[in-house]
Amino acid sequence: MAVKTPFSASEFKEILARYDLGALLDFAPIAHGSVQTNFFLQTTQGRFVFRYYENRSPGSVAFESHLLQYLTQQHYPCPAVLLDRHGAALGIYxxxxxLLFTFVDGEHLERPDERQQQQLIQRVAQLQNITRDYQPVNKDERLNYTVENCRELARQQARRIGTTNAHEKLVWFERVLARLQLPSSLPCGICHCDFHFSNILFKDGEFAALLDFDDANYTFLTYDLVTLIHPFLPTFDWYSWSDFQPGDHILDFSAASRTVREYERYRPLRADEKQHLFDIFQLSIMFDCIWYFERGQVSDFFEKRKIDALDALGRDAFYRSLF
Structure with missing residues (x-):
C-alpha cells in the first residue's frame, strides 16, 4: 500500500465541504504509486480520486494542475482536475x-499488445503536439530534465553517499554529460516522463487515459519518445545485463525503429531532433542513473554498459539505425 499519510472519514468530509461533490459514502487507499498518497472517494455524486502530495511544493502542484486543465480543454485523455466552490484547484491540508480528480474507468495492462502500444505512442506524440506552444505555470518549480539539473542531482547524490565509488562515478557521469550535443534550438515542451504500466489505462482494449503527471516537466520534446524506445536486445535489461560480458553486442534497433516510425505518423521530427536523438537518449540514461546512483561499481554497471554500447556505435550510426 502506497499511503504515507492516513486519512479518516471526518478529514475527508472536511475536505469535501469545499466542493459540490455530494456527501462522502466511502473511501479506500490506492495501492499503485510509490511517492504520493492516493485515495478513491465515493460520494453521493460519483467516484473521485484524491491525491495528497507528500514531497511537492504548492507551486509544483500548481504546474500539474494548470497543465491538466489545459490538456482537458484540448480533449486529451487524462483525468480532469476538480475545482472547489471558489474556482480553485489546489488545496492545502x-x-x-x-488535488481532486475525476475518476477514469479502465484497467492497467502490464503487457499491452502491439495495437495498444501503438495507441500509447500516438497519445505521446499528441501530448507533444498539444504542449509545443503551451506556456507552463511555475515551470521552474518542477525538476526539468536538463543537462544542468542532471549534473547537479548527480553531485548531490555523490555528496550524500560519500564513498570513493560514488565520487568516481560522478567523474564518469560529468564526462558523459560534457560531450552531449544539445543545441538550444531543439524544441522544448511538456513531457510526461513516466510511462509505467500503472500510469496508463485501457478500457475495452482501447487507450482510455494517461495518469500521474507527477514527473511531468518542461524539457526537450523528444524526451518522451526516447523513454519509449529500447535499442537493445530484448534479453538485455536490469535483471540480465550482468550475464553479458563488456563489449558483447547488445544493440537491436528493430523495435526502436518501429516506435520512431509510429511516432512520426503523428508528430514528424525535425532534422535537428533526429540528429540529436542520440544525445537525448543518453541524457535519459543518465537520469535513470541518478535514481540508482548507489548500485554498481564505477568500473561496470547497468547504465555504463548502455552508454558504452552507444558510444561504440556512434551518433551517426545511431541515426542510420533508427531512420
Whole structure:
C-alpha cells in the first residue's frame, strides 16, 4: 500500500465541504504509486480520486494542475482536475498540497499488445503536439530534465553517499554529460516522463487515459519518445545485463525503429531532433542513473554498459539505425 499519510472519514468530509461533490459514502487507499498518497472517494455524486502530495511544493502542484486543465480543454485523455466552490484547484491540508480528480474507468495492462502500444505512442506524440506552444505555470518549480539539473542531482547524490565509488562515478557521469550535443534550438515542451504500466489505462482494449503527471516537466520534446524506445536486445535489461560480458553486442534497433516510425505518423521530427536523438537518449540514461546512483561499481554497471554500447556505435550510426 502506497499511503504515507492516513486519512479518516471526518478529514475527508472536511475536505469535501469545499466542493459540490455530494456527501462522502466511502473511501479506500490506492495501492499503485510509490511517492504520493492516493485515495478513491465515493460520494453521493460519483467516484473521485484524491491525491495528497507528500514531497511537492504548492507551486509544483500548481504546474500539474494548470497543465491538466489545459490538456482537458484540448480533449486529451487524462483525468480532469476538480475545482472547489471558489474556482480553485489546489488545496492545502495540514501544510501539504492536494488535488481532486475525476475518476477514469479502465484497467492497467502490464503487457499491452502491439495495437495498444501503438495507441500509447500516438497519445505521446499528441501530448507533444498539444504542449509545443503551451506556456507552463511555475515551470521552474518542477525538476526539468536538463543537462544542468542532471549534473547537479548527480553531485548531490555523490555528496550524500560519500564513498570513493560514488565520487568516481560522478567523474564518469560529468564526462558523459560534457560531450552531449544539445543545441538550444531543439524544441522544448511538456513531457510526461513516466510511462509505467500503472500510469496508463485501457478500457475495452482501447487507450482510455494517461495518469500521474507527477514527473511531468518542461524539457526537450523528444524526451518522451526516447523513454519509449529500447535499442537493445530484448534479453538485455536490469535483471540480465550482468550475464553479458563488456563489449558483447547488445544493440537491436528493430523495435526502436518501429516506435520512431509510429511516432512520426503523428508528430514528424525535425532534422535537428533526429540528429540529436542520440544525445537525448543518453541524457535519459543518465537520469535513470541518478535514481540508482548507489548500485554498481564505477568500473561496470547497468547504465555504463548502455552508454558504452552507444558510444561504440556512434551518433551517426545511431541515426542510420533508427531512420
Amino acid at each position: 495540514h501544510e501539504k498540497p492536494y
